[in-house]
Amino acid sequence: MSxxxxxxxxxxxxxxxRSEKIYSFLDSLETEHLILNGDVxxxxxxxxxTKSHWKILKKLRSMSKSMKITWIKGNxxxxxxxxxxxxxxxxxxxxxxxxxxGKRTLIIHGDKFxxxxxxxxxxxxxxxxxxxxxxxxxxxxxxDFYYSGLVKSKSKVLIRCGRVIENAITYALHMGYDIIIxxxxxxxxELTNSSGSVQYYNSGSxxxxxxxxxxxxxxxIEVKEYHEEKNSKRS
Numbered sequence: 001m002s003x004x005x006x007x008x009x010x011x012x013x014x015x016x017x018r019s020e021k022i023y024s025f026l027d028s029l030e031t032e033h034l035i036l037n038g039d040v041x042x043x044x045x046x047x048x049x050t051k052s053h054w055k056i057l058k059k060l061r062s063m064s065k066s067m068k069i070t071w072i073k074g075n076x077x078x079x080x081x082x083x084x085x086x087x088x089x090x091x092x093x094x095x096x097x098x099x100x101x102g103k104r105t106l107i108i109h110g111d112k113f114x115x116x117x118x119x120x121x122x123x124x125x126x127x128x129x130x131x132x133x134x135x136x137x138x139x140x141x142x143x144d145f146y147y148s149g150l151v152k153s154k155s156k157v158l159i160r161c162g163r164v165i166e167n168a169i170t171y172a173l174h175m176g177y178d179i180i181i182x183x184x185x186x187x188x189x190e191l192t193n194s195s196g197s198v199q200y201y202n203s204g205s206x207x208x209x210x211x212x213x214x215x216x217x218x219x220x221i222e223v224k225e226y227h228e229e230k231n232s233k234r235s
Contacts, residue, residue: 005031006107006214008183009205011076012053014042016207019052024228025211026059034067035096036060037183037203038074038109041081061088070096074183075111101219103178103199110182110202113167165189165200172198179221181214188212188223 007025011017042048049057063069069090073081085092095108164185172180173193181201188204201221204212211226 003031003218004033004035004216005029006035006037006181006203006216007206008037008074008109008203009039009186009207010036010056011039011042011205011207012056013045013048014207017042017053018206018211019050019056021211021226021228022206023052023056023059025213025226026056026063029063032068034063034069035107036069036071036090037107037181038072038111039076039183039205040071040074041078041084042076044078044080057084057088060090064089072096072107072109074109075114100179100216100221104176105179105181106172106175106177107181110164110168110184113164113171113182114184115163115167165191165202169193169198169200172200181221188225190221190223 010022012019060069071077071081071085071090071092073092073094082092095106098105098107164182168180168182172178177198179199179201181203183203183205185202186205186208187202188210189200189202192199199221201214201223203214203223204210213224213226215222215224
């Protein structure tokens with residue numbers, strides 16, 4: 001059993017949320033602490049929450065009675081999301097700091113490192129909307145995320161995770177963190193900076209073809225892909 005599991009970017013209330021996979025993952029989960037690293041919600045329009053989305057929130061509420069669950073605020077999680085977190089018995093915070101075998105670790109959504117989104121919010125929102133439409137089309141025609149994957153791999157607006165990684169590592173160095181764990185970019189990743197002083201991890205998302213998460217067991221941090229067909233307890 002993992003000590004900590006980190007997932008991010010579920011985007012409940014979105015048409016591209018892979019709710020069945022999320023529920024299956026949560027239902028098979030064995031861990032001491034589940035961290036939701038931002039963008040649990042896509043928006044706070046309750047009319048867009050389907051039965052499968054409400055089922056996930058109900059599942060999290062049930063899990064919170066026997067498991068520590070922490071919800072870290074993402075850019076899509078407005079302040080109203082805190083109300084939902086409180087209703088289902090989950091702590092709602094801006095960031096989470098812990099030690100992993102003596103290494104000072106910061107878990108944060110990562111939108112604060114996205115300079116493009118801050119400088120060009122309208123362009124980012126338009127690009128995000130168009131990309132979601134393409135994802136919805138992929139889902140509708142069941143073509144294995146072909147067009148959305150192609151667009152994301154080519155778009156300079158969408159694939160800006162390199163700059164996010166650089167800014168996250170710079171921030172970690174400045175603040176004295178040895179490890180920084182983010183979400184936001186939807187790209188699962190793990191790397192160490194050139195000097196070896198900071199380790200960067202990203203837990204990916206649950207709207208893309210690959211649904212990924214981070215497992216922390218003792219001093220081992222791993223980025224993993226969830227395979228629903230295995231239908232086994234995660235470790």
